[in-house]
Amino acid sequence: MDRAIKKKKWGAKRLLTIAGITALVLLIAGSFYFTSGKSRLNVNTERITISEIKKGTFQEFIPVNGVVLPITTIYLDATEGGRVEEKYVEDGAVMTKGQPIMRLSNTDLELSLVNQETSVFNLLTQMQISRNAAQQNTITKLTQMTDADNALTEAERVYRLNKHLYEQKAISLQEYKQALNDYNYKLEKKNLSRQVLRQDSVSVKQELDQAGQSYQRTQNALQLMRKKVGDLIVRAPVDGQLTSLDVEIGQNKNKGERLGQLDVLSGFKVRVDVDEHYISRIFTGLSGEFTFADKNYQLKITKVYTQVTSGRFQVDMEFAGEVPKGIRRGQTLQIRLALSDETQALLLPKGGFYQQTGGNWIFKLSENGSIAYKTDIQVGRQNPDYYEILQGLKPGDKVVTSSYENYGDMQELVLKKD
Structure with missing residues (x-):
């Protein structure tokens, strides 16, 4: 006699079907969750630079290079042409006024x-x-x-x-x-x-x-x-050091030809090259600062040469106060040329972020420091060290100042440590 077999309610096949449907729902839900919110990127904090916004003294300045020159240089030109017969001194000699330098002959x-x-x-x-x-x-x-x-x-x-x-x-x-x-x-x-x-x-x-x-x-x-x-006997017009003497016995020199120069040793000035971009902001009286032998010294612009050559123009600066001991003609100085007075401002350290944002926004860290999110800012003046922040940040805020090149269109950075 046949016996009826009772069908199982939760068979293996049914359980597998339910599990598959559940996994698919969870996948769809997770995808929706992650795509419907802000785009995020995990970033290792050891590979970025985090800076703090501070309030401090700001001064707009540009770094320039200057060459030390005598405060006065007198050029020696041949008043009359002739053949060099004698040289009484050599280049670099310290001369007194009226001392003969060379003798020319002109029959x-x-x-x-x-x-x-x-x-x-x-x-x-x-x-x-x-x-x-x-x-x-x-x-x-x-x-x-x-x-x-x-x-x-x-x-x-x-x-x-x-x-x-x-x-x-x-x-x-x-x-x-x-x-x-x-x-x-x-x-x-x-x-x-x-x-x-x-x-x-x-x-x-x-x-x-x-x-x-x-x-x-x-x-x-x-x-x-x-x-x-x-005048065929060329003499020193003033006391000074003879430099750039370019004559040899037997050489013919034409009238008006440059023979050398005499540097007056009473003081020094600094000849500075400046980018033409700043020509409208450079004028006499502006100050600069440089460091020599671990000590700071001040300079002031006394003359501006407005002629632009190869995208640059020159200014002369003189020492305001003490002159460094041991400074020499031809020495190169790295000068911080001030374009404004010192003022109090919010300071943002410079970094690679500016190339991608143009100073319009920045990644600002949350209070717990776990996330950095986009924040709109307004940048004012700048110098080689800092940007002046006009809007969007306050003292104590921390921001990411390293390059944003690999962040694409990310809205937030999830900061993690290894």
Whole structure:
């Protein structure tokens, strides 16, 4: 007799089906949970840089390099061209004013000096001859004046005598008139002689003045020529150190060619190269700071060269206060050139995050430090060390300042330690 077998309620097949359906539901639910929320990325804290926002003194400055130069440099150019015959000193020598440096030779210039001296001598001789002739002519005129004066005296005596005799009826009218005419003639001749002598004196004076002026001009030309020949010996114009001397014996130097330079040792300045991007913000009076032998020193801009070459322009800075001991010409200094005064601000240390965010946002850590989430910020000024934070952060906040290159579009970083 057959017996009915009771079917099991929870068979193995059924249990497997239920388990599969449950796993699928959980997978869908988990996928929905993780995709419907914020995108996250696990990050090892040892591979990132975490910085703290602090309030402190902020100053906008740029790092620049400067070269130490003498405060005054005088360039030595060839006043006259010529061949280098002698060198009295070598490059680097400390000179005193007027000390000879080298001697040039120029035969054309020396020949011109001889010709000029000859011209002066000839002119002087001609002037002496002219002066002697003028003096002789004056003596002749004076002699004629004396003769006229003597003749007038005699004619006057005869006239007065004849006048008296004529009044006494002792001589005729004819004799009296003859004496009168002779007297008037001698009187007129004397007046004429006096006028000629006066004109002669004026003429001689003018000639002597003109000759003297001509002689003076020739003498000036001679002195100038002697100076030009004297300039063939190049001398130090001031006390200082001779540098960049580029001459060799036998070498020909043209007029105006650079021979070297003389550095005045009374002080130093610093010549600084600045990027043209800052040209509108650089002016005299701005200060800079550098460190030398573990001590800070101050500089001030005294001159701005506005000519831009290869994207850069130059400024001169002088020491404000103490000058470092042991500093040398040609030495390079790393200077922090201030573009603003010191102010109080929120300081964010610089880092690689800026390249991806442009300073518009940053990953800020939560209070427990387990998560860093995106936070909008506003960045103001900057210097090589810090950004100035204007909005979005407060003192004590911690942020991720290392590069965000591998974070993509992540909204949050889950911070973990190994």
